[in-house]
Amino acid sequence: MPEQQNIEYKQSWHDDYLKWVCGFANAQGGVIFIGKDDNGNVVGVADYKKLMDEIPNKVKDLMGILVDVNLHEEKGLYYLEIITQPYAVPISLRGRYYYRSGSTKQELIGAALTDYLLRKSGKTWDEVSEPTATLDDIDDASLKSYIAASLHAGRIADVDGLSKADLIAKLRLTDDNGNIKRAAIVLFGKKPAKFFNNCVVKIGRFGKDSSDLRFQEAVEGNIVYLLKEVLEQLNRKFLTRAISFEGIQRIEKGEYPIAALREMLLNALVHRNYLGSSVVQMRMFDNHFNIWNEGELPAGISLDSLKRQHPSRPRNLLIADVCFKGGYIDAWGSGTLKIISTCKEAGLPDPEIIEQDGGILVTLFKNKYSKEQLQILGLNERQVKAVEYVLENKSIKSAKYQEINAVGRTVAAEDLKRLVDLGILKQVGEKGRGIRYILSEQ
DSSP: OOOBTTEEEESSOOGGGHHHHHHHHHTTOEEEEETBOTTSOBOOOTTHHHHHHHHHHHHHHHHSOOOEEEEEEETTEEEEEEEEOOOSSOOEETTEEEEEETTEEEEEOHHHHHHHHHHHTTOOGGGSBOTTOOGGGBOHHHHHHHHHHHHHHTOOOOOTTOOHHHHHHHTTOBOTTOOBBHHHHHHHBSOGGGTOTTOEEEEEEESSSTTOEEEEEEEESOHHHHHHHHHHHIIIIIOOEEEEEETTEEEEEESSOHHHHHHHHHHHHHHSOTTSSOOEEEEEOSSEEEEEEEOOOOTTOOTTGGGSOOOOOOSSHHHHHHHHHTTSSOSSSOHHHHHHHHHHHTTOOOOEEEEETTEEEEEEEOOTTSHHHHHHTTOOHHHHHHHHHHHHHSOBOHHHHHHHHTOOHHHHHHHHHHHHHTTSEEEESSSGGGOEEEETTO
16 A cells, blocks of 8 residues: 555654654544565564664654554565544644645645644634734725625624624624734725735736746735626726627727636635735636636645535635625535536536645636637638638538638648647648648547
8 A cells, every 4th residue: 555644654763753752633533664675565664672662652752643553474574553543632743844745745834733723723814813903904995895795695693783793793793802813904994904814815927938027917806896896897808808899889808707707806815814914816817817816725625626526625714704605605615616617517627726835826818719819829811711610510621611611722721730839720631632731629
């Protein structure tokens, strides 16, 4: 059995492996085998009798926990099995904290350590009270907008006549002493930057790559405000629209489905790591759009999980709960599935979701065969018409190209060669009349 989340193989013992024990204790527990190679084959350990006494004592003296150390034998070779149970309290080794994630051991420092210690105490970052905050720091308009959305979604009741203080308390955004919690500021704060400097969404319009910044905007505020203002900024300054007419009716079709954009923004704002210093970043390019937020995936959730039914494990429990009651999100881990399905319905390629630079990057791609995209590539009307023909009829031959565009063989050959050079079409078949052109992705 290969190494995995809760199994580690070591050919011999070194005291540095106490870090692995600490990591298992802080995660879901695990087993270290001493005397096995990376593939789990027994190679034996010579000083097993000495280690049977030393290892449990060192673990107890340095970490204050107990481990089981068992001796096994296979074909005359001895190996040790060190079993570490998960602990409900944080475990440190010489003042440092380690955590087992996947098949690696990580030292927890900075924001990651703070987040871990909070969770071990039964709290998340957003549930902590902010002693200097008062009800005057809560924006009435944002709270009113939220309550209207909650009533419309049917997820909140009995709010008629309640004061601001009562509403905040009903949403569990105050502690037992009436102090305002961090979640209240992030969700409804007048000036969240007074307390946290990362309640910002940066939007940039780029050219050929990330070094070619054309213009940018920074939108600052609470989540209720950001949800509305960021989408309006995208529509006013960053998105172009393909406009067509059906009779006298003007039809506008967005570059990307608004439901996908909204869901991407919601995921970034609700599930981001507010302990970090980075802000949410949106980048608009000619052919794609992406959004990045700080915060890695929670334990037990993989990138593959996001593409199928999976449980909801929010980093910010209180923020997520309030957003659910407002009808902004569902509590079923369906956000990424909505992004994928709406792109599919709009005829766009599958979105890309990756972990990058300590956060999650979600990218939407335009339909590379849309008329708008083909014109951006510099195709003439004849070539655009040919691609549209291939989309409908699977392939095109030179004779058909000449027919639908009323051009000669030479022009057709030059146009088709450029389509092949650009990677839009590819040539298949034998020479002469047997040659036809299909989409490059077929």
